[in-house]
Amino acid sequence: MASGTRIDFSAYDDEAKVFTVVQYIEILNTFLKREVVRITGEVSELKRAASGHVYFTIKDKDAPGVIDCIIWSRNYQLCGVALEVGMEVILSGHPNIYAPSGRLSFVADTVELVGEGALKKAYDDLRKKLEAEGLFAEERKRALPDYVSRIGVVTSMKGAVIHDFMNNLGRFGFRVRGIDSRVEGQQSVKPLLAAVRAMRAETREGGAAAEDAIEALVVIRGGGSLESLQGFNNETLVREIVDFPVPVIAGIGHDQDVPLMALAADYMTSTPTAAAHLLNRSWEAARMKLEQAARIHVRVGNELARVKADLALARGALIDHMTDGIARLRERLAHADQVVRLNDPARQLKLGYAIARKRGKVLRSAEALVHGDAVDVQLADGTVRTRVDRSPLL
Amino acid sequence: MATKPKKEKEQGKERTAAAAPGAFTRHLEEIAAILEWFDSQEELDIEKALEKVKQASTLIKESRTRLGELENEFEEIKAGIEGDQ
Incomplete structure (x- = not known):
């Protein structure tokens, strides 16, 4: 049976069915693939093939036990860990039998360093490298445009973080496009990358229509340790953020070391709530100006009404004065006429x-x-x- | 060139005199002065009295004409102000 041929599992229960070796190994691999686990050990042998795939062995620190491992080139580049002999690691993946040799190997999807010390060293080394490249430079940071209304959000849609963010986003007609992602540990690297890359397609540069394209990207999660935030310290993710077409706001809580993705973002806030407030800022300023304008409008209106009333009063007084004045002059002339006549010789x-x-x-x-x-x-x-x-x- | 009739000419002269700036006020002052003279006379000097009567009559007539003109002007202005309301 050629590899890739659909296997009829119903036949597996049939004790009379006879499988070929390859068929049987394929069946085993299908079951084994479901057994995603995390294993830890010390790297004892290491070989990087021309293809970029890495073949290595890890051994149990406490008891005799070794297992051959493979990490495919793409996953190795993504994981951000440079494997070395003697390094203690945690691998996430599943077992697999290589049919030609019948050997069992562990196919690692991700590699994590073990221990805060190792994680910290890796963090420091990467930070130094990226800083030297100028990825965190202030001059690189882009300003958030005023009155942003369409935003993309990458976070876990299950936690409290997204609720905090949405509750603090003002009622200014924001259109929010959200993509759910794991945000915990090394296993969050691929989902985060996939989410950010999907958000790229939501920008104008990514091909979205102008009226729908997002104007800012927000990546948020709650506080955590260096181990918990490993995904946000991934080099590939950092570079993805640096190249993102629109301004990026990182609202990631942290203990001590600022996540590298936050350093690379255009804006960095310590909480998701602060990220929401940042987006509200220009709208709130506009609202205040409008309220101020409305108050001025009312004041000017009142003043105009007062002046109009004063003018009406003045008009009335003027007419009265003139009418009285003319009447008095007429009387005066009549009186003078009478006196003159009486005195006329x-x-x-x-x-x-x-x-x-x-x-x-x-x-x-x-x-x-x-x-x-x-x-x-x-x-x-x-x-x-x-x-x-x-x-x-x- | 046709000439204006005498009366109209005289009336025109009167209008011109009272319409000159400040003339109306001066006329009223002169009328008041004449009345005061009459009040002050214990024995009326007939000749002066005749003269003053003639003078006063002219002044009163001119002033009445001018007052009429002023009243007409005021009516026009009043109509304009009330029209703006």
């Missing part, structure tokens, strides 16, 4: 009084006249010439 003449003049001068006293004087008497309708007769009155 011509009026006295109409009443029967006369004005007597001698040689053109108004006479005020009879003493000024002598017999025979010519006196002009002005009456209402004309003047007559008279002569003074001083003869005694009869």
